[in-house]
Amino acid sequence: MFTGRLRALARSMSTAASTTAAAYPFSKNVIIRPATAIPQSIPLESLQKGKGLMPFLQTALPPPEKRQWMETLFSKRHPDRLLPGTVVTVITAHAPNTFSGVVLSIRRRGPDTSFVVRNIVQRTGVEMQFFANSPHLKEIKILKKSGGGGGRAGRRARRAKLFYLRHSPLKMTAIAGGVKG
Amino acid sequence: MQATPTPADPLKAAKWTPQSIRTGVIARKRGMTAMWDDLGARQPVTVLQIDNCQVTANIVTVRKDKTEYHAVQLGATDKREKNTTAQMMGHFRNANVGPKQIVREFPVTPDAHVPVGTTLSAVHFVPGQFVDVVAKSIGKGFQGGMKRWGFKGLRASHGVSISHRSLGSTGQHQDPGRVWPGRKMAGRMGGVRITTHNLRVVRVDTALNLLFVKGCVPGVDDAHVMVRDAKKIMVAQAQHNQAKGRYEKVLPKGVDDLPFPAGTQEMAKSLPPVIEAPSARVISPFLPRE
Numbered sequence: 001m002f003t004g005r006l007r008a009l010a011r012s013m014s015t016a017a018s019t020t021a022a023a024y025p026f027s028k029n030v031i032i033r034p035a036t037a038i039p040q041s042i043p044l045e046s047l048q049k050g051k052g053l054m055p056f057l058q059t060a061l062p063p064p065e066k067r068q069w070m071e072t073l074f075s076k077r078h079p080d081r082l083l084p085g086t087v088v089t090v091i092t093a094h095a096p097n098t099f100s101g102v103v104l105s106i107r108r109r110g111p112d113t114s115f116v117v118r119n120i121v122q123r124t125g126v127e128m129q130f131f132a133n134s135p136h137l138k139e140i141k142i143l144k145k146s147g148g149g150g151g152r153a154g155r156r157a158r159r160a161k162l163f164y165l166r167h168s169p170l171k172m173t174a175i176a177g178g179v180k181g
Numbered sequence: 182m183q184a185t186p187t188p189a190d191p192l193k194a195a196k197w198t199p200q201s202i203r204t205g206v207i208a209r210k211r212g213m214t215a216m217w218d219d220l221g222a223r224q225p226v227t228v229l230q231i232d233n234c235q236v237t238a239n240i241v242t243v244r245k246d247k248t249e250y251h252a253v254q255l256g257a258t259d260k261r262e263k264n265t266t267a268q269m270m271g272h273f274r275n276a277n278v279g280p281k282q283i284v285r286e287f288p289v290t291p292d293a294h295v296p297v298g299t300t301l302s303a304v305h306f307v308p309g310q311f312v313d314v315v316a317k318s319i320g321k322g323f324q325g326g327m328k329r330w331g332f333k334g335l336r337a338s339h340g341v342s343i344s345h346r347s348l349g350s351t352g353q354h355q356d357p358g359r360v361w362p363g364r365k366m367a368g369r370m371g372g373v374r375i376t377t378h379n380l381r382v383v384r385v386d387t388a389l390n391l392l393f394v395k396g397c398v399p400g401v402d403d404a405h406v407m408v409r410d411a412k413k414i415m416v417a418q419a420q421h422n423q424a425k426g427r428y429e430k431v432l433p434k435g436v437d438d439l440p441f442p443a444g445t446q447e448m449a450k451s452l453p454p455v456i457e458a459p460s461a462r463v464i465s466p467f468l469p470r471e
């Protein structure tokens with residue numbers, strides 16, 4: 001009974017191994033990916049000489065699922081981009097599975113783009129840095145757009161990096177007060 | 182000294198052996214970015230691009246003690262003919278290649294010579310193997326002891342006058358009464374040849390001739406770098422494990438064979454466009470290990 005199942009498994013594994021061996025004979029465990037799509041506007045010769053290669057890789061390396069985020073949430077000019085001071089909930093595949101707070105900073109580095117979220121959890125200030133293109137980052141939900149503090153504070157943050165919030169608990173509660181998780 | 186190496190038996194395709202040392206490749210450091218492997222661990226990677234790297238000569242030199250030095254000479258990055266000296270133009274004409282900006286050689290074993298004129302490709306390296314990258318480091322100019330040698334300097338206060346970052350003492354007293362040669366002092370830092378060892382090849386892209394290696398590499402962006410199989414993990418370990426009979430440890434885990442004598446553009450046409458190494462980890466970085 002077991003030997004039959006094992007033989008079937010071995011057979012399926014061997015066919016998979018033989019196809020990868022035929023495709024790439026130097027290693028069995030490599031991952032074969034489709035060719036990086038080069039748009040018509042960029043000539044291949046100039047990319048092969050390195051002209052504009054890194055800016056091209058900034059857009060081409062993130063997987064297709066994440067490219068939508070890179071073009072909207074993490075772009076510099078999109079109307080729906082993430083602004084520092086926005087209150088977000090981030091859902092990850094690892095613990096803590098959800099984390100909410102204020103976006104303090106966005107670090108734009110193409111595939112290495114990341115942002116820092118701060119919240120007060122059980123009277124302790126907690127910051128988490130999330131990498132946008134990480135496979136563990138599942139969802140970013142915007143709870144309150146930047147500038148939702150009310151009154152004079154009800155305008156967008158006048159800084160790109162809100163590290164001053166680390167020393168002002170009053171402003172933190174004004175912006176992200178009562179946000180659980 | 183140029184000499185034609187002994188022609189290999191055309192019926193027996195050249196195969197990598199643990200005693201062989203293959204040629205390296207001349208690439209250009211294009212920049213750094215980050216990638217996530219199949220288990221979800223983030224890897225900082227350096228992007229190296231192979232810019233028309235061709236074999237310009239196979240070198241065989243017989244030394245006075247009758248031993249032989251074998252090397253493969255490569256040229257990379259095309260150059261304008263008007264900017265190339267007549268002597269170098271003659272050399273490139275012999276090899277039937279266009280003028281190149283940089284010409285370097287890689288010592289090899291006699292079986293690893295590559296036909297002159299062959300264009301090397303990124304498929305020369307197998308994802309999962311380790312490489313050494315040699316380049317000139319970023320020049321830092323004239324630097325003091327603290328930056329150049331990691332000296333601690335002196336106190337910021339408590340009576341220290343003017344010498345907060347100075348070298349301090351440079352020796353003993355009347356005996357020896359001089360400063361030993363090699364005393365670490367201030368001077369020019371950087372701009373020297375540096376080898377970074379044991380960098381793992383993470384991804385190979387054949388269309389753009391890109392090599393993604395994990396970690397950082399000396400030099401500025403767009404600088405020429407020499408990439409070769411890691412001497413410690415690939416060459417020395419292969420020879421040692423073969424001699425000890427540990428045949429499964431001859432090559433790094435996951436690597437079965439290496440293109441021999443070199444991974445060429447012709448070979449790249451028959452291989453997949455983008456090849457990525459599996460994670461070196463066992464489980465996801467966010468799961469606890471038992």
